[in-house]
Amino acid sequence: MNLLVTGCAGFIGSNFVYYYLDKYKDRKIIGLDKLTYAGNLENLAKLTPEQKKRFVFVKGDITNRELIEHIFEEFEIDVVINFAAESHVDRSIIDPHVFVKTNVLGTQILLDVAKNFWYKSGKWIDGKRFIQISTDEVYGSLGKTGYFTEKTPLDPHSPYSASKAAADLIVKAYFDTYKMPVNITRCSNNYGPYQFPEKLIPLVINNCLNKRPIPVYGDGLNIRDWLYVEDHCKAIDLVIEKGVIGEIYNIGGHNERTNIEIVKMIINYLKKNFDESISEELIRFVEDRKGHDRRYAIDPSKIMRELGWVPETKFEDGIVKTINWYLNNRDWLNRVTTGKYMEYYDKVYGSR
Ligand SMILES: Cc1cn([C@H]2C[C@H](O)[C@@H](COP(=O)(O)OP(=O)(O)O[C@H]3O[C@H](C)C(=O)[C@H](O)[C@H]3O)O2)c(=O)[nH]c1=O
Numbered sequence: 001m002n003l004l005v006t007g008c009a010g011f012i013g014s015n016f017v018y019y020y021l022d023k024y025k026d027r028k029i030i031g032l033d034k035l036t037y038a039g040n041l042e043n044l045a046k047l048t049p050e051q052k053k054r055f056v057f058v059k060g061d062i063t064n065r066e067l068i069e070h071i072f073e074e075f076e077i078d079v080v081i082n083f084a085a086e087s088h089v090d091r092s093i094i095d096p097h098v099f100v101k102t103n104v105l106g107t108q109i110l111l112d113v114a115k116n117f118w119y120k121s122g123k124w125i126d127g128k129r130f131i132q133i134s135t136d137e138v139y140g141s142l143g144k145t146g147y148f149t150e151k152t153p154l155d156p157h158s159p160y161s162a163s164k165a166a167a168d169l170i171v172k173a174y175f176d177t178y179k180m181p182v183n184i185t186r187c188s189n190n191y192g193p194y195q196f197p198e199k200l201i202p203l204v205i206n207n208c209l210n211k212r213p214i215p216v217y218g219d220g221l222n223i224r225d226w227l228y229v230e231d232h233c234k235a236i237d238l239v240i241e242k243g244v245i246g247e248i249y250n251i252g253g254h255n256e257r258t259n260i261e262i263v264k265m266i267i268n269y270l271k272k273n274f275d276e277s278i279s280e281e282l283i284r285f286v287e288d289r290k291g292h293d294r295r296y297a298i299d300p301s302k303i304m305r306e307l308g309w310v311p312e313t314k315f316e317d318g319i320v321k322t323i324n325w326y327l328n329n330r331d332w333l334n335r336v337t338t339g340k341y342m343e344y345y346d347k348v349y350g351s352r
Pocket of ligand 1: 087088089090134135136137187188189190198199200201203215216217222223224259289
């Protein structure tokens with residue numbers, strides 16, 4: 001079985017490649033990545049020599065139709081997992097265009113090429129599957145109570161989440177119109193190794209290590225529902241194996257935390273275990289993110305009930321594993337946060 005994994009050198013994509021090649025010794029991954037600022041081939045350097053034999057890397061963009069066709073001609077692709085996306089909300093507020101191009105147009109091109117290769121003589125070839133990796137942000141924002149279910153209406157607020165919602169609707173259209181074998185998964189905030197330090201958890205770790213102020217948007221009481229990335233990978237694996245065609249699956253660990261709670265947890269862990277001069281004095285309450293969603297909380301009961309998924313990593317363990325990973329990979333952290341990273345950082349935080 002051959003999988004085309006787009007965004008294979010990004011955070012969730014690279015974690016998925018490790019998980020999948022380790023679990024299925026007879027399967028092969030063709031990994032496609034544009035290697036933007038957030039995608040880094042070094043993220044895949046820890047594949048074993050045996051796993052490398054089952055992994056082919058292609059550098060390129062999902063909006064490049066000729067390249068996607070070439071990949072489908074060269075390899076018999078059974079499953080496409082579309083992780084490739086511009087994913088950072090703050091960047092989408094500064095420059096929405098690339099979000100629409102990659103997330104919407106890129107998804108449509110992938111769907112279209114897959115359809116042309118998988119739909120033959122009036123029917124779909126057996127065993128093919130297109131999985132769109134989406135996000136709970138497409139549902140918008142919750143008040144103090146309630147959960148996002150798969151039936152919650154789409155109500156995205158940022159250019160990022162609007163582009164992901166648009167992509168989901170294109171995927172749905174390929175199912176409704178052509179009966180294409182698709183699934184959409186919508187996950188809550190992931191954390192773990194290889195996450196680019198523009199997202200809250202690695203940003204806080206990195207700023208603590210560099211004794212840089214930690215920007216907390218607004219009152220710090222916005223809530224996110226955190227899931228360890230490996231639990232997300234296990235859920236996607238189950239969707240590939242057992243997901244009902246055309247269905248959407250929400251993935252989340254029932255682990256809601258305010259941002260300030262996360263920030264203090266990281267500071268206090270590092271203070272106790274790494275450097276006692278790291279302190280809460282680094283915290284700066286800064287201007288709020290525009291259109292900042294207040295609360296995300298996923299109801300994952302459908303995937304738990306129907307596919308038997310269980311989130312296995314407790315947040316208290318996952319966050320310690322994650323902080324230690326960054327501590328042990330400070331070279332990686334330093335390399336990905338030089339030059340352009342600081343230009344972006346100044347642009348976002350300079351005004352706050
Ligand atoms: C970077 C940063 C963030 N924040 C706040 C903003 C949010 O309330 C929360 C998490 O922010 P982050 O940008 O890490 O993630 P979200 O905006 O929740 O979105 C993330 O989770 C979903 C599911 C995706 O689909 C996105 O791709 C992913 O980026 O911390 C701060 O207060 N300070 C900071 O410096």
